[in-house]
Amino acid sequence: MQRILKYIDLPILIVFGFIFILWLAAVALDASFFSVGYLLQQLQTASFLGIIASGAMLVILLGHIDLSIPWVVTVGGMMATAAAGWWGDAGAVIALPFAMLCGLIFGIVNGLGVAYLRIPSMIFTLGVNAVAQGLMVLHTGGFAPQDHTTELMHWLAVKRSLWDIPNVLIVWLFVGAVIVFMLRRTPLGRYIYAVGNRESATYLSGVSTRGVLITCFALCSTLAALAGVLLAGYSTKAYQAMGDPYLLPAIAAVVLGGTNILGGRGKYLGTVGGVILITLLQSILSVMQMEEAYRQVIYGVVIIGMLLVYGRSAKVQS
Amino acid sequence: MRSLKLWAAANNAYFLGVGLCLLAFAVYFGLPPIGALLSAMMDGLNALFPADLPLFTYSPLPFTPNVLNTAAPKAVLLALVAMAQTLPVLTRGLDLSVGAIFVMTNCIASVVISGTPVDLAIGVLIVLFCGTLAGLLNGLVVVFGRLQPIIVTLATGAIYLGIALGIRPIPGGGVDKELSSFMTGLLWGQVPMVLVLLLFVVLFIWIPFRRSVIGRGCYATGSAEGAAFLSGVEIANSKLAAYALSGLFCAIAGLVQTFYTQSGEASPPSAGFYTLNSIAAVVIGGTSLFGGFGSAIGSIFGAFSLRTIVDWLFVFELPPLWQPLFNGIILLLAVCLGAARVFRVRNRLELFT
C-alpha cells in the first residue's frame, strides 16, 4: 500500500482531481451522467486514445517523439481491413496480427533512423509519416477499397462482455498492465528512464541504448497500428487520415499526466489520467454543443493552465 | 582567405538546402545541363521499353514570368512559415502553432482588408499586429511560465485555431481587389510580386535582426543557455523577440494567402500541413533542431526545394496516386542526408547530445 501511495505524485493528483471536477460539471449539466453506464462509455471512447498514448509515452520517456503515429494508425486500420479482403477467411483470422506487424515494421524503421543514423526523431518520424501516407494513398487508390472489417475487430471495438465492460477497455487495461510491468519491474524499464535522462551515461554503463530506442519506437508504432485496427472496427471501415485527430491529444495526454517532454520522468498512471481528462473534456464540450471555436480555445487554455501548476522547469542558473 | 575558408566550413550545413533547391529548379524548368541530361535519359528509357504512348516523359515548364508566378505562391507561403519556424528553433525551441497563426491571420485579413486606402493600410497593420501578438504570447508563456515550447505551442495552436474558427466558421470574407491583384501580379511584368515581398522581408527584417545584439542573443541562447546566462546575455528578451518575430512572419504569410484566395478559411488540416512542413523545411535548410545554428535564408531554400520537388510529378507525368509516396520518400531521403556525419564520427560519445 505504501508503495502505491509513493507512486502517486502531484501531477497525478491534480489530473484526477480535475477529472473528478469535470465529472461533477457533467452531472450538473445532465443528471443522466451520474451513472456507471456513462463512465464506461467515456472509458470506451478513451481507450483508443489510451492505447495510442501508451506507445507515445514510451517514446517521450526516451526524450524523443513519434510524429508518424497518425498514418501508422491508418496503416493499422487499412491493413486489417485489407487482409480480410485479400485472404478471405484466413485473412479474417490474421487481420489483427498482420496489421500490428505492419505497425511493427514502421516502428523498427523509426528506431533504426533514430538509433543508428542519429537523425532527430521529430524530423525522421515526420518523414516516415509522409511515406506511410503515400503507401496508403497508393493502396486505396490502386485497389478497390476493402471495407471488410472482421467480426473480431468489431467485437473488440464495440461490444462488451464481462459485466458490461467494453472490450476495448479491457484491451487498454491489458496494454497498460504490460507497460507498467515493463517500466517498473524489468531492466528495460530502467534503461528507458536512464536513456531519457542521459543517454551517454547509460551507454557507458554498458547498456545497448540503440536496442532500447528501437524497442520503444517499435512498441509505439505497433500500439498505434493496434489502435487503428480497433478504430476501424468501431467505425466498420478504415478511412484516410483516420489517425490525424489522435497525435496532438496523445502528446497532450502524456504531458498532462506528468511525463516530462524532455524525457526521463513520468508515470503511466499519469498518462491514463491525461487520456481520461482529455476525453472527458472533449465529450463535455460537445454535449454543451459548444462551437468548435470555443472548444479549441478551452482545450488549449486547460493544457497551459494545468502545466503552469506542475510542469514548470527550473530557473536557468548555470 | 583564411576567413573565407572558415566561413565555408562553418556554413557547410546550408549546402544541402541550396543544392537541393537548385536541383529542384533545374529539373522543374529543364535548365541545362540537368534538363538535357534528363531528356536524354527519358529517350533512352523509352527506347528500352517501347510502348504505344511513351512510358517515360519529361516535360519541364518554360522559365517564364507567368510560370514563375503560378509556382511562386505555394513556395513563398511555405518559405515564410519556415522562416517563422526558424526563429524559435534557433533558441532550441519549437513552435507548433505557426500553422495556426498563419490560418488565424488569414481569417483576420479577410475581415479587415477592405475600404479606403487608409483602411487598407490599417487593416494590414492590424493583421501584422495580431500575428506578432500571438507569437509574443507564445514567448511569454515559454519564458515566464518556464514551460517547454513544444507543449506550449501545441496548446496555443489550439487557441489560435479556435480564434480563427470563431472569426470564420465557414470560409468567406473578402479582400480589396486592387491590392490583391497587385500583390499576386508581376512587378514590371517580369518578377512575381511575392518574390519581391520575400526579398523585402529578408533584407529589411531578417538580416537586420540577425545582425542585432538581440538576434545574436537567440543564437547564444540556443547554443548554450547556461553559458549565455553567465555571460550576461538577455535570454528572456531574445526568446521573446524570436517568438514575436515568428508570429510576424506567419502574419505576412497569412496576408499573402488572403491575397491569393481572396477569402479567409479556418482549416485545421491546412494549419497542420504548414506546421509540419515548416519543420521539414527548416531542417533541410540547415538549421539545427538543437539550436544555436541556422538561418531563415536556409529555410527559404529548404521550403523552395520541398515545394518544387513536389511538383516534379507534373514534369514527369507521374500518376497522381504516386504523388504522396513520392513526396514522402523525397522528404525522408533529404532528411537522411543530414546523417552523413554519423559515419565520420570516430568517438561514439560524440553521437550523444
Added chain:
Amino acid sequence: MADGAAPFWRMKGVSKRYGGVRALDKVDFECAPGRIHAILGENGAGKSTLIKIIAGVVQPDEGQLEFLGQPASFKSPAEATKAGIVCVFQELSLMPDLTVADNICITDPPRKFGLIDYGAQSRRAEELLRRAGCTDVHPDELVKNLPLSRRQMVEIAKALGRKPKMLILDEATSALTATDVAKVYQTLKMLRQEGLSILYISHRMHEIAELADDCSVFRNGRHIETFPKGSKSDDQVVELMIGREYKHVFPPKPAPSARPCVLQIDKLSWNDRLHDISLSVNRGEIVGLGGLDGQGQRELLLALFGVLRGCNGTVAIDGKPQRIASPRHAKSADVGMALIPEDRKTEGLMLPMSVRDNISMAAISQLSKVLVVDRAAENARIAEMVQKLGIKIGSIDDPVATLSGGNQQKVVIGKWLMTDARIVLLNDPTRGIDVGTKQELYQLLRSLADAGTTILFYTTDYDELVGCCDRVAIMYDGRILRELAGAEINEHNIVASSLNLPVERNLQPGGAAA
C-alpha cells in the same frame, strides 16, 4: 590586510543554503585592489558558492556585501559585470556554435547603425586575445572547434574585454600547457600592476606560491583564515583546508612477483591520437598512466572500453584476442571490463535518478531472472555495496544529485563493482573529490588488486601515481614513452618522462644505479 582605505570588497555574515546543505556559513571576507588573492579549500568547502555570490549568479540568504564602499546586491551576472566584477567560470561561459569574436564581444559589441560591426568586433577580439597572451586563435573560428586550452584563453580574453575592476578566476588554467600558463601569469601580474583585484581559485599549490599575495582558506562553508603568501608551509595550509593533521597515506604495495597477463595491448592505434600502443597489465596489478594532459591517456581508456571506432591493433584478454566494439561487449563476461569515466555528471551518472537506479544500472541484467528484476537480490547487493564503499546517503531512493561529489563518485564505482569486473579502468577518478574520499579510494583499489582485479589507472596527480601504482606507463604524443617500475616511480622520473627527458633507471632499494 587592506589597511586604511575603504575596503575594495567586503562580505559580512554571508550565508547560503541549498536544501539542507549549508554551502556558506556566516562568512566574513575582504579583499584589496592591486593584489592577487588565492582562495583555497577542499571540494565542498564553499569556494564556488562564494564566487557565484560575488559574481551575481546566486543571491545570499543573509549577510551584507560591499563593493568600493557601496552596498552591493547583484541580481544577475550582467549586473555584477556592469559594476566591474568579472568572473571566469570553471564551467566555461562560451557558446560553442558562435565564433570567438562573437563570444568575446557577446554583450557589448562595437556597432554600426545599431547593428553589430563584425569587422571592428574581430579587431577588438584580436586585441584582447593578444592581451591574454593567445595569438594562434583566429577570431572567426567557431569555439566548438577549439581545444579546451584555447577555450580557456578565449574565456580570459573575454573577461579582459569587460574592463574588470575585480577579476575572479575559478580553476582557469586547468587545461593549459606550461607556456600558456606562464603567459596567463604574466597577464595577471600586469593587471595587478594596474590596480585590479584578482581572486584566484586553484588546487595547485605551486600556482598559489607563484602568483598569490594573500591566501584565504575555506572549510565546510566557513572562512577559516587569511594570511599572506609564504607565512605558512604547504603542509600547514593543507591542514587548514582539511581541518586535521594531514598525512598522505597510501596502502603498502606488494612485492613484485610473476603474474599472469590479463590485458595485453598490442600496437593499438586510433586516428592520430594513439600510435602503436603496446602494454600488458597483469592480474592483481595497478598500472598507472601518466604524462602531461592530452597525450592520449583518455583515448586509450575509451579505446579499450569499445567507445572509439576505427582502432587498429589487437587487445587480448586472458590470452584471447577480442574485438571490443561497444561498452556492452566490454562489460560482458568474455571481457569483464569496467570504466570509471572522466566526468561523473555527464558520463557516469543519471543525476535526476535515484541512487538505486544509478548503482544498479550496469548489473541490473545480471540481477534479473527471466526479464524480471529480482528485487531482493538487488537490494542485498546494493546494501552490500553501500556498506563496503561507505557511501553516505539518506535513502537509496534519493536522487543521486543530492549526494556530495565524493559520494557520487562512490556510486559510480559501486555501479561497476556490482558487475564483478575483472579489469577496471579509471579515468582521472579523484578529480574534484575531497581528501577523505580519495584515501578511501586508494585503499579500495589496493584491496581490489589484492583480490585479483586488474587495474589501469589514469590520473593527473603525480602523488597518486607514485603512491598507488605498481608500474607507471608515461604517455607522450599518443605513444607509451616509458614504463617505470618499483623504485623508479618517483616524482622526478614521472615529470622528466612527461617532458620526454631521460631518467635515472634501475634504482636498487639502496639508491645505487645499476
